[in-house]
Amino acid sequence: MTHAAPTIVVFDLGGVLIDWNPDYLFRKLITNETERKWFLANICSGEWNLQQDAGRPLSEATAILSAEHPDHAELIEAFYARWTEMLGGALAEGVAIFEALETAGVPLFALTNWSGETFPYAWNNYPFLQRFKDVLVSGDEKLIKPDARIYQRMLERIRKHYPDAQPQQLVFIDDVLRNVDAARALGWRAIHHTSPELTAAQLRAWGLPA
Template sequence: MVKPLENRKIDTVVFDIGNVLVDFDPRYMYRKVFADEAEMERFIETVTTPAWHLEQDRGRTMAVATRLLVSEHPERRDQIEAYYKRWDEMFNGPIPGSVDILHELEGRGYTLYALTNWSAELFGRARETFPFLGVFREIVVSGELGLIKPDLEIYGVLVDRTGLDPGTSAFIDDSPANVETANRLGFTGIAFTDPPALRDDLAELGLLDRTGAAG
């Protein structure tokens, strides 16, 4: 639960994208590759790890990332190469309640930005697949900068590029570390868990009604 504002009026909302607005999980694809769930989990935990994936969000190319991992696990070549060959199968579409909230905020006139850890090579496909991303005035993409959340520098790029005031901005992210950095910089941070909880947090801040569509 976020704290109610004290003499501050939120006029800007910054969204993370992956697993806040878009449902992403490599398991959606890898369940088609592995017959055994436990083997799949071991593969994700020890081969195509979140730390490995994050370096592509920082700017490493898919080709280099794949080559490096295959050199370490040559027996897993086919499964490793599937990661980016079948990238689109890792998505389960938009998160409906979250996208509804995004459009409600748009309808109420709030300024909307996004700050996302995402591969520069792949983000163009996201724009094509998820047209609702067009509501954002600016999207700062980590892979285009060589920076990732929760590094302070990428938040600085967001502020410099948009001119937003963190003191009048809410920041929504599913990573507690990313939210913590935002709070340190003066944003009103909201740790995303699911759309109903997000609506409650935004209602607590006076940005939305608890019951749904804006009036």
């Protein structure tokens, strides 16, 4: 990195800046913990939800899964009908890192696996999202992390602001290790976000205010 080159931070959102957990909703719908864990592991699973993050329409996903599991159709319908109840609010310590970087003038971007249909709710209800220079939403791009193409698309979007930006100038923060590994494989610096304290410490070690 040259002294004049911008140092750019790219944030994941869920698990870093926003608290999202299907359990928040399904605790109300399936009171038995064992049954609830089974349902979220085997019916409305994380891998199933990722298909919507990759751009599949929510209505199509709901209809297909309900047809496969008619006994669970009502619960499947609730997954997106009551999706906002899965949000636990902004993660204050993560947002504090964002704000420290913002105050110091560090360029900030976001790269998130998120349905294009549900993201507008987050955009309208978490005002700090509008302070990013750009937010790349997987559902709008029809690509999801850890696909290398979505990182390349993020870099292309960054270069609209910073034409000379290079992968090694980027710092990527994500709570999912495979997404971090994918960024590193492309030459990005990356932090596996396991705690705000450790993330802030790594940013400071790289000379960034956090």
